[in-house]
Amino acid sequence: MVTSQRRERERAQRETLIVNAAREMAEADGWPAVTVRRLAERIEYSQPVLYSHFAGRGAIVDAVALQGIGELAEALEAARAGAEPGAELAAVAQAYLDFATGHPAVFEAAFTLAEGLPFGPDAPEVLKAGFAPLFAVFAPLAGDHDPEAVTEAGWAAIHGLAVLARDGRLRPEHQEERLAVVLEKFTGR
Amino acid sequence: MVTSQRRERERAQRETLIVNAAREMAEADGWPAVTVRRLAERIEYSQPVLYSHFAGRGAIVDAVALQGIGELAEALEAARAGAEPGAELAAVAQAYLDFATGHPAVFEAAFTLAEGLPFGPDAPEVLKAGFAPLFAVFAPLAGDHDPEAVTEAGWAAIHGLAVLARDGRLRPEHQEERLAVVLEKFTGR
DNA sequence: CTCGGATGTCTAGCGGTGCTAGAATTTTGT
DNA sequence: ACAAAATTCTAGCACCGCTAGACATCCGAG
Numbered sequence: 001m002v003t004s005q006r007r008e009r010e011r012a013q014r015e016t017l018i019v020n021a022a023r024e025m026a027e028a029d030g031w032p033a034v035t036v037r038r039l040a041e042r043i044e045y046s047q048p049v050l051y052s053h054f055a056g057r058g059a060i061v062d063a064v065a066l067q068g069i070g071e072l073a074e075a076l077e078a079a080r081a082g083a084e085p086g087a088e089l090a091a092v093a094q095a096y097l098d099f100a101t102g103h104p105a106v107f108e109a110a111f112t113l114a115e116g117l118p119f120g121p122d123a124p125e126v127l128k129a130g131f132a133p134l135f136a137v138f139a140p141l142a143g144d145h146d147p148e149a150v151t152e153a154g155w156a157a158i159h160g161l162a163v164l165a166r167d168g169r170l171r172p173e174h175q176e177e178r179l180a181v182v183l184e185k186f187t188g189r
Numbered sequence: 190m191v192t193s194q195r196r197e198r199e200r201a202q203r204e205t206l207i208v209n210a211a212r213e214m215a216e217a218d219g220w221p222a223v224t225v226r227r228l229a230e231r232i233e234y235s236q237p238v239l240y241s242h243f244a245g246r247g248a249i250v251d252a253v254a255l256q257g258i259g260e261l262a263e264a265l266e267a268a269r270a271g272a273e274p275g276a277e278l279a280a281v282a283q284a285y286l287d288f289a290t291g292h293p294a295v296f297e298a299a300f301t302l303a304e305g306l307p308f309g310p311d312a313p314e315v316l317k318a319g320f321a322p323l324f325a326v327f328a329p330l331a332g333d334h335d336p337e338a339v340t341e342a343g344w345a346a347i348h349g350l351a352v353l354a355r356d357g358r359l360r361p362e363h364q365e366e367r368l369a370v371v372l373e374k375f376t377g378r
Numbered sequence: 379c380t381c382g383g384a385t386g387t388c389t390a391g392c393g394g395t396g397c398t399a400g401a402a403t404t405t406t407g408t
Numbered sequence: 409a410c411a412a413a414a415t416t417c418t419a420g421c422a423c424c425g426c427t428a429g430a431c432a433t434c435c436g437a438g
Contacts, residue, residue: 048426120357149363152359153350153367153371156350156371161349163348164341164344185342226395237417238415240398246396
Protein backbone atom coordinates (compact mmCIF):
# COMPACT_ATOMS: atom_id res chain seq x y z
CA MET A 1 0.00 0.00 0.00
CA VAL A 2 2.70 2.45 1.01
CA THR A 3 4.77 1.44 -1.93
CA SER A 4 2.05 2.66 -4.26
CA GLN A 5 2.96 6.20 -3.27
CA ARG A 6 6.54 5.58 -4.22
CA ARG A 7 5.47 4.13 -7.55
CA GLU A 8 3.34 7.14 -8.21
CA ARG A 9 6.26 9.39 -7.37
CA GLU A 10 8.54 7.46 -9.69
CA ARG A 11 5.92 7.66 -12.41
CA ALA A 12 5.73 11.43 -12.12
CA GLN A 13 9.51 11.55 -12.14
CA ARG A 14 9.65 9.56 -15.33
CA GLU A 15 7.03 11.79 -16.89
CA THR A 16 9.13 14.88 -16.39
CA LEU A 17 12.10 12.89 -17.64
CA ILE A 18 10.22 12.30 -20.89
CA VAL A 19 9.19 15.93 -21.25
CA ASN A 20 12.69 17.18 -20.55
CA ALA A 21 14.21 14.71 -22.99
CA ALA A 22 11.76 15.72 -25.70
CA ARG A 23 12.51 19.36 -25.07
CA GLU A 24 16.26 18.90 -25.19
CA MET A 25 16.12 16.82 -28.33
CA ALA A 26 13.86 19.36 -30.03
CA GLU A 27 16.09 22.24 -29.02
CA ALA A 28 19.15 20.37 -30.25
CA ASP A 29 17.96 18.87 -33.53
CA GLY A 30 14.50 20.26 -34.21
CA TRP A 31 11.08 18.74 -33.60
CA PRO A 32 11.10 16.38 -36.58
CA ALA A 33 14.05 14.62 -34.93
CA VAL A 34 11.95 13.97 -31.85
CA THR A 35 10.45 10.60 -32.75
CA VAL A 36 8.85 8.25 -30.30
CA ARG A 37 11.49 5.66 -31.07
CA ARG A 38 14.40 7.98 -30.39
CA LEU A 39 12.69 9.37 -27.31
CA ALA A 40 12.20 5.86 -25.96
CA GLU A 41 15.82 4.99 -26.59
CA ARG A 42 16.94 8.19 -24.90
CA ILE A 43 15.07 7.51 -21.68
CA GLU A 44 15.99 3.82 -21.89
CA TYR A 45 12.46 2.46 -21.95
CA SER A 46 10.49 0.83 -24.70
CA GLN A 47 8.00 2.79 -26.76
CA PRO A 48 4.80 1.56 -25.08
CA VAL A 49 5.97 3.13 -21.84
CA LEU A 50 5.64 6.53 -23.46
CA TYR A 51 2.07 5.72 -24.36
CA SER A 52 1.29 4.84 -20.77
CA HIS A 53 2.12 8.44 -19.90
CA PHE A 54 0.89 10.34 -22.96
CA ALA A 55 -1.85 9.74 -25.48
CA GLY A 56 0.65 10.06 -28.30
CA ARG A 57 3.52 12.05 -29.68
CA GLY A 58 1.32 15.14 -29.92
CA ALA A 59 0.57 15.04 -26.22
CA ILE A 60 4.28 15.12 -25.46
CA VAL A 61 4.70 18.18 -27.63
CA ASP A 62 1.77 19.75 -25.81
CA ALA A 63 3.42 19.03 -22.48
CA VAL A 64 6.59 20.80 -23.60
CA ALA A 65 4.46 23.64 -24.88
CA LEU A 66 2.66 24.00 -21.58
CA GLN A 67 5.91 23.93 -19.62
CA GLY A 68 7.34 26.52 -21.98
CA ILE A 69 4.36 28.81 -21.69
CA GLY A 70 4.74 28.64 -17.95
CA GLU A 71 8.35 29.73 -18.19
CA LEU A 72 7.47 32.46 -20.65
CA ALA A 73 4.86 33.72 -18.22
CA GLU A 74 7.44 33.82 -15.45
CA ALA A 75 9.95 35.58 -17.66
CA LEU A 76 7.42 38.23 -18.64
CA GLU A 77 6.32 38.80 -15.08
CA ALA A 78 9.91 39.00 -13.86
CA ALA A 79 10.76 41.50 -16.56
CA ARG A 80 7.78 43.65 -15.66
CA ALA A 81 8.45 43.54 -11.95
CA GLY A 82 12.13 44.29 -12.39
CA ALA A 83 11.77 47.19 -14.80
CA GLU A 84 12.28 50.85 -14.08
CA PRO A 85 8.97 52.69 -13.76
CA GLY A 86 7.79 53.62 -17.24
CA ALA A 87 9.95 51.00 -18.89
CA GLU A 88 7.77 48.01 -18.08
CA LEU A 89 6.35 47.67 -21.58
CA ALA A 90 9.77 47.68 -23.20
CA ALA A 91 11.06 45.16 -20.68
CA VAL A 92 8.17 42.76 -21.17
CA ALA A 93 8.36 43.00 -24.95
CA GLN A 94 12.09 42.42 -24.90
CA ALA A 95 11.64 39.42 -22.63
CA TYR A 96 9.10 37.98 -25.05
CA LEU A 97 11.46 38.32 -28.00
CA ASP A 98 14.37 36.98 -25.99
CA PHE A 99 12.38 33.91 -25.04
CA ALA A 100 11.46 33.28 -28.66
CA THR A 101 15.04 33.45 -29.85
CA GLY A 102 16.47 31.74 -26.79
CA HIS A 103 14.20 28.70 -26.86
CA PRO A 104 13.07 28.41 -30.47
CA ALA A 105 11.89 24.82 -30.21
CA VAL A 106 9.82 25.48 -27.11
CA PHE A 107 8.40 28.59 -28.73
CA GLU A 108 7.51 26.57 -31.79
CA ALA A 109 5.86 23.93 -29.65
CA ALA A 110 3.81 26.53 -27.82
CA PHE A 111 2.64 28.51 -30.82
CA THR A 112 2.65 26.38 -33.94
CA LEU A 113 2.83 22.74 -32.91
CA ALA A 114 0.56 22.49 -29.89
CA GLU A 115 -2.82 21.26 -30.98
CA GLY A 116 -4.42 19.77 -27.92
CA LEU A 117 -4.17 22.76 -25.61
CA PRO A 118 -7.47 24.38 -24.71
CA PHE A 119 -7.69 28.14 -25.04
CA GLY A 120 -10.41 30.64 -24.53
CA PRO A 121 -12.53 30.54 -21.38
CA ASP A 122 -11.42 27.07 -20.21
CA ALA A 123 -7.70 27.56 -20.70
CA PRO A 124 -5.32 26.21 -18.08
CA GLU A 125 -4.16 28.54 -15.37
CA VAL A 126 -0.71 28.85 -16.90
CA LEU A 127 -2.01 30.42 -20.08
CA LYS A 128 -3.88 33.09 -18.19
CA ALA A 129 -0.77 33.70 -16.12
CA GLY A 130 1.09 34.48 -19.32
CA PHE A 131 -1.51 36.99 -20.34
CA ALA A 132 -1.38 38.85 -17.04
CA PRO A 133 1.94 40.71 -17.43
CA LEU A 134 0.96 41.66 -20.96
CA PHE A 135 -2.32 43.01 -19.69
CA ALA A 136 -0.50 44.92 -16.98
CA VAL A 137 1.63 46.82 -19.48
CA PHE A 138 -0.89 47.30 -22.30
CA ALA A 139 -4.09 48.05 -20.43
CA PRO A 140 -2.89 51.50 -19.25
CA LEU A 141 -2.55 52.45 -22.91
CA ALA A 142 -6.11 51.50 -23.76
CA GLY A 143 -7.64 54.95 -23.83
CA ASP A 144 -11.30 54.49 -24.73
CA HIS A 145 -10.75 51.01 -26.09
CA ASP A 146 -11.39 47.69 -24.41
CA PRO A 147 -8.21 47.05 -22.37
CA GLU A 148 -8.21 43.38 -23.24
CA ALA A 149 -8.50 44.15 -26.93
CA VAL A 150 -5.57 46.53 -26.68
CA THR A 151 -3.58 43.86 -24.86
CA GLU A 152 -4.39 41.31 -27.53
CA ALA A 153 -3.38 43.79 -30.23
CA GLY A 154 -0.12 44.62 -28.50
CA TRP A 155 0.62 40.97 -27.90
CA ALA A 156 -0.03 40.30 -31.59
CA ALA A 157 2.43 43.01 -32.60
CA ILE A 158 5.19 41.57 -30.46
CA HIS A 159 4.34 38.04 -31.44
CA GLY A 160 4.42 38.98 -35.10
CA LEU A 161 7.90 40.44 -34.67
CA ALA A 162 9.01 37.20 -33.04
CA VAL A 163 7.68 34.77 -35.63
CA LEU A 164 8.57 36.77 -38.74
CA ALA A 165 12.08 37.30 -37.42
CA ARG A 166 12.41 33.64 -36.53
CA ASP A 167 11.44 32.59 -40.05
CA GLY A 168 13.96 34.94 -41.62
CA ARG A 169 11.33 37.22 -43.08
CA LEU A 170 12.78 40.37 -41.55
CA ARG A 171 16.18 41.99 -41.73
CA PRO A 172 17.97 40.65 -38.63
CA GLU A 173 20.01 43.77 -38.04
CA HIS A 174 16.92 45.98 -37.64
CA GLN A 175 15.18 43.98 -34.94
CA GLU A 176 15.89 46.61 -32.32
CA GLU A 177 14.49 49.44 -34.38
CA ARG A 178 11.37 47.48 -35.24
CA LEU A 179 10.69 46.92 -31.57
CA ALA A 180 11.28 50.61 -30.90
CA VAL A 181 8.72 51.45 -33.57
CA VAL A 182 6.09 49.17 -32.07
CA LEU A 183 6.72 50.54 -28.58
CA GLU A 184 6.52 54.16 -29.72
CA LYS A 185 3.37 53.55 -31.70
CA PHE A 186 1.62 51.88 -28.80
CA THR A 187 2.71 54.36 -26.16
CA GLY A 188 1.88 57.27 -28.44
CA ARG A 189 5.48 58.50 -28.63
CA MET B 190 12.10 18.35 -82.50
CA VAL B 191 8.89 20.32 -82.61
CA THR B 192 7.25 17.83 -80.38
CA SER B 193 9.73 18.59 -77.62
CA GLN B 194 8.08 21.96 -77.21
CA ARG B 195 4.74 20.28 -76.78
CA ARG B 196 6.20 17.92 -74.23
CA GLU B 197 7.67 20.79 -72.32
CA ARG B 198 4.29 22.50 -72.38
CA GLU B 199 2.57 19.38 -71.15
CA ARG B 200 5.17 19.07 -68.45
CA ALA B 201 4.52 22.59 -67.23
CA GLN B 202 0.83 21.87 -67.38
CA ARG B 203 1.23 18.80 -65.24
CA GLU B 204 3.34 20.75 -62.79
CA THR B 205 0.58 23.26 -62.16
CA LEU B 206 -1.82 20.32 -61.97
CA ILE B 207 0.24 18.95 -59.11
CA VAL B 208 0.44 22.27 -57.32
CA ASN B 209 -3.27 22.89 -57.68
CA ALA B 210 -4.11 19.41 -56.48
CA ALA B 211 -1.87 19.80 -53.46
CA ARG B 212 -3.42 23.13 -52.66
CA GLU B 213 -6.98 21.86 -52.97
CA MET B 214 -6.27 18.80 -50.88
CA ALA B 215 -4.60 20.89 -48.21
CA GLU B 216 -7.44 23.39 -48.13
CA ALA B 217 -9.96 20.57 -47.93
CA ASP B 218 -8.38 18.21 -45.42
CA GLY B 219 -5.28 19.95 -44.05
CA TRP B 220 -1.63 19.55 -44.97
CA PRO B 221 -1.05 16.26 -43.16
CA ALA B 222 -3.57 14.70 -45.54
CA VAL B 223 -1.47 15.77 -48.50
CA THR B 224 0.76 12.73 -48.87
CA VAL B 225 2.79 11.92 -51.94
CA ARG B 226 0.79 8.74 -52.43
CA ARG B 227 -2.58 10.46 -52.33
CA LEU B 228 -1.30 13.26 -54.50
CA ALA B 229 -0.07 10.77 -57.09
CA GLU B 230 -3.39 8.95 -57.07
CA ARG B 231 -5.25 12.22 -57.43
CA ILE B 232 -3.35 13.30 -60.54
CA GLU B 233 -3.42 9.72 -61.84
CA TYR B 234 0.33 9.21 -62.07
CA SER B 235 2.72 7.13 -60.04
CA GLN B 236 4.75 8.62 -57.25
CA PRO B 237 8.10 8.89 -59.05
CA VAL B 238 6.50 11.29 -61.53
CA LEU B 239 6.11 13.78 -58.72
CA TYR B 240 9.79 13.49 -57.97
CA SER B 241 10.63 14.29 -61.57
CA HIS B 242 8.97 17.66 -61.02
CA PHE B 243 9.84 18.43 -57.42
CA ALA B 244 12.72 17.51 -55.17
CA GLY B 245 10.30 16.16 -52.59
CA ARG B 246 7.11 16.78 -50.72
CA GLY B 247 8.56 19.93 -49.19
CA ALA B 248 9.21 21.45 -52.58
CA ILE B 249 5.54 21.00 -53.47
CA VAL B 250 4.52 22.80 -50.32
CA ASP B 251 6.96 25.55 -51.21
CA ALA B 252 5.40 25.84 -54.65
CA VAL B 253 1.96 26.29 -53.12
CA ALA B 254 3.43 28.82 -50.73
CA LEU B 255 4.98 30.82 -53.53
CA GLN B 256 1.78 30.79 -55.53
CA GLY B 257 -0.13 31.87 -52.44
CA ILE B 258 2.26 34.70 -51.66
CA GLY B 259 1.77 35.93 -55.21
CA GLU B 260 -1.97 35.99 -54.75
CA LEU B 261 -1.62 37.67 -51.38
CA ALA B 262 0.53 40.33 -53.00
CA GLU B 263 -2.12 40.91 -55.66
CA ALA B 264 -4.87 41.09 -53.06
CA LEU B 265 -2.95 43.64 -50.99
CA GLU B 266 -2.15 45.78 -54.01
CA ALA B 267 -5.74 45.62 -55.23
CA ALA B 268 -7.01 46.64 -51.81
CA ARG B 269 -4.63 49.57 -51.67
CA ALA B 270 -5.42 50.75 -55.16
CA GLY B 271 -9.15 50.46 -54.66
CA ALA B 272 -9.34 52.18 -51.29
CA GLU B 273 -10.67 55.63 -50.57
CA PRO B 274 -7.88 58.13 -50.00
CA GLY B 275 -6.76 57.86 -46.38
CA ALA B 276 -8.22 54.40 -45.96
CA GLU B 277 -5.48 52.53 -47.76
CA LEU B 278 -3.86 51.16 -44.61
CA ALA B 279 -7.14 49.82 -43.27
CA ALA B 280 -7.95 48.26 -46.63
CA VAL B 281 -4.58 46.55 -46.95
CA ALA B 282 -4.65 45.25 -43.39
CA GLN B 283 -8.17 43.94 -43.85
CA ALA B 284 -7.16 42.22 -47.08
CA TYR B 285 -4.27 40.55 -45.27
CA LEU B 286 -6.52 39.20 -42.54
CA ASP B 287 -9.15 38.14 -45.07
CA PHE B 288 -6.57 36.21 -47.02
CA ALA B 289 -5.38 34.43 -43.90
CA THR B 290 -8.87 33.34 -42.91
CA GLY B 291 -10.00 32.68 -46.48
CA HIS B 292 -7.12 30.42 -47.48
CA PRO B 293 -5.80 29.01 -44.22
CA ALA B 294 -3.86 26.14 -45.77
CA VAL B 295 -2.12 28.40 -48.27
CA PHE B 296 -1.37 30.87 -45.50
CA GLU B 297 0.04 28.07 -43.42
CA ALA B 298 2.19 26.89 -46.31
CA ALA B 299 3.52 30.39 -46.87
CA PHE B 300 4.33 31.25 -43.28
CA THR B 301 4.90 28.13 -41.22
CA LEU B 302 5.49 25.21 -43.60
CA ALA B 303 7.66 26.68 -46.35
CA GLU B 304 11.27 25.89 -45.65
CA GLY B 305 13.05 26.12 -48.98
CA LEU B 306 12.06 29.63 -49.95
CA PRO B 307 14.87 32.15 -50.05
CA PHE B 308 14.28 35.45 -48.29
CA GLY B 309 16.38 38.46 -47.68
CA PRO B 310 18.31 40.06 -50.52
CA ASP B 311 17.95 37.17 -52.99
CA ALA B 312 14.24 36.61 -52.49
CA PRO B 313 12.10 35.86 -55.53
CA GLU B 314 10.34 38.77 -57.20
CA VAL B 315 6.99 37.69 -55.84
CA LEU B 316 8.03 38.17 -52.25
CA LYS B 317 9.21 41.70 -52.85
CA ALA B 318 5.95 42.36 -54.68
CA GLY B 319 4.08 41.41 -51.55
CA PHE B 320 6.11 43.84 -49.50
CA ALA B 321 5.41 46.75 -51.83
CA PRO B 322 1.80 47.53 -50.91
CA LEU B 323 2.70 47.23 -47.24
CA PHE B 324 5.54 49.67 -47.73
CA ALA B 325 3.21 52.02 -49.57
CA VAL B 326 0.84 52.28 -46.63
CA PHE B 327 3.30 52.18 -43.75
CA ALA B 328 6.18 54.29 -45.03
CA PRO B 329 4.21 57.56 -44.84
CA LEU B 330 3.80 56.91 -41.10
CA ALA B 331 7.52 56.52 -40.53
CA GLY B 332 8.25 59.92 -39.06
CA ASP B 333 11.94 59.97 -38.26
CA HIS B 334 12.26 56.20 -38.36
CA ASP B 335 13.54 54.01 -41.15
CA PRO B 336 10.49 53.54 -43.43
CA GLU B 337 11.34 49.91 -44.05
CA ALA B 338 11.62 49.22 -40.34
CA VAL B 339 8.22 50.81 -39.79
CA THR B 340 6.81 48.69 -42.59
CA GLU B 341 8.26 45.54 -41.06
CA ALA B 342 6.85 46.50 -37.67
CA GLY B 343 3.41 47.18 -39.12
CA TRP B 344 3.46 43.99 -41.11
CA ALA B 345 4.40 42.10 -37.93
CA ALA B 346 1.47 43.61 -36.07
CA ILE B 347 -1.02 42.54 -38.73
CA HIS B 348 0.63 39.17 -39.15
CA GLY B 349 0.50 38.58 -35.42
CA LEU B 350 -3.21 39.30 -35.41
CA ALA B 351 -3.66 36.79 -38.22
CA VAL B 352 -1.73 33.91 -36.70
CA LEU B 353 -2.88 34.29 -33.11
CA ALA B 354 -6.47 34.51 -34.27
CA ARG B 355 -6.04 31.49 -36.52
CA ASP B 356 -4.70 29.41 -33.66
CA GLY B 357 -7.59 30.33 -31.41
CA ARG B 358 -5.47 32.39 -29.05
CA LEU B 359 -7.64 35.50 -29.28
CA ARG B 360 -11.32 36.14 -28.66
CA PRO B 361 -12.88 35.75 -32.10
CA GLU B 362 -15.59 38.31 -31.54
CA HIS B 363 -13.09 41.12 -30.91
CA GLN B 364 -11.08 40.76 -34.10
CA GLU B 365 -12.46 43.98 -35.54
CA GLU B 366 -11.62 46.03 -32.49
CA ARG B 367 -8.10 44.62 -32.29
CA LEU B 368 -7.50 45.69 -35.88
CA ALA B 369 -8.90 49.12 -35.08
CA VAL B 370 -6.46 49.41 -32.19
CA VAL B 371 -3.48 48.53 -34.35
CA LEU B 372 -4.54 50.97 -37.05
CA GLU B 373 -5.07 53.80 -34.59
CA LYS B 374 -1.79 53.18 -32.86
CA PHE B 375 0.13 53.21 -36.11
CA THR B 376 -1.60 56.19 -37.61
CA GLY B 377 -1.34 58.10 -34.34
CA ARG B 378 -5.09 58.36 -33.85
C1' DC C 379 6.93 -19.19 2.70
C1' DT C 380 4.09 -20.06 -1.23
C1' DC C 381 1.72 -18.90 -4.85
C1' DG C 382 -2.24 -16.84 -7.75
C1' DG C 383 -3.43 -12.41 -9.42
C1' DA C 384 -2.45 -7.75 -10.56
C1' DT C 385 0.70 -4.54 -12.39
C1' DG C 386 4.21 -3.17 -15.22
C1' DT C 387 7.24 -3.73 -19.31
C1' DC C 388 8.81 -5.52 -23.59
C1' DT C 389 8.86 -7.89 -28.18
C1' DA C 390 7.01 -7.95 -32.44
C1' DG C 391 4.25 -6.25 -35.86
C1' DC C 392 0.57 -3.35 -38.50
C1' DG C 393 -0.41 0.14 -41.71
C1' DG C 394 1.27 4.30 -43.15
C1' DT C 395 5.04 7.75 -44.63
C1' DG C 396 8.81 9.92 -48.00
C1' DC C 397 11.69 8.43 -51.30
C1' DT C 398 14.29 5.57 -55.03
C1' DA C 399 16.59 1.68 -57.87
C1' DG C 400 15.79 -0.84 -61.67
C1' DA C 401 12.46 -2.99 -64.88
C1' DA C 402 9.15 -2.06 -68.41
C1' DT C 403 7.21 0.80 -71.65
C1' DT C 404 6.64 4.36 -74.88
C1' DT C 405 8.50 7.77 -78.01
C1' DT C 406 12.06 9.36 -81.04
C1' DG C 407 15.27 9.87 -84.99
C1' DT C 408 17.62 7.40 -88.47
C1' DA D 409 11.92 -1.19 -89.07
C1' DC D 410 14.55 -0.79 -85.42
C1' DA D 411 17.98 0.70 -81.93
C1' DA D 412 18.48 4.53 -78.73
C1' DA D 413 16.60 7.76 -75.66
C1' DA D 414 13.24 9.40 -72.72
C1' DT D 415 9.51 8.43 -69.71
C1' DT D 416 6.71 5.90 -66.57
C1' DC D 417 5.78 2.21 -63.37
C1' DT D 418 6.50 -1.69 -60.08
C1' DA D 419 8.43 -2.96 -56.07
C1' DG D 420 10.81 -2.12 -52.13
C1' DC D 421 13.73 0.34 -48.39
C1' DA D 422 13.97 2.57 -43.96
C1' DC D 423 11.42 4.98 -41.00
C1' DC D 424 7.19 6.73 -38.71
C1' DG D 425 3.19 6.54 -34.88
C1' DC D 426 0.92 3.27 -32.51
C1' DT D 427 -0.76 -1.29 -30.27
C1' DA D 428 -1.87 -6.38 -29.27
C1' DG D 429 -0.28 -9.92 -26.80
C1' DA D 430 3.60 -12.31 -24.53
C1' DC D 431 6.55 -11.91 -20.66
C1' DA D 432 8.36 -10.52 -16.23
C1' DT D 433 7.90 -8.55 -11.78
C1' DC D 434 5.74 -7.41 -7.60
C1' DC D 435 2.02 -7.79 -4.21
C1' DG D 436 -0.92 -9.54 -0.55
C1' DA D 437 -3.74 -13.52 1.09
C1' DG D 438 -3.47 -18.06 3.08
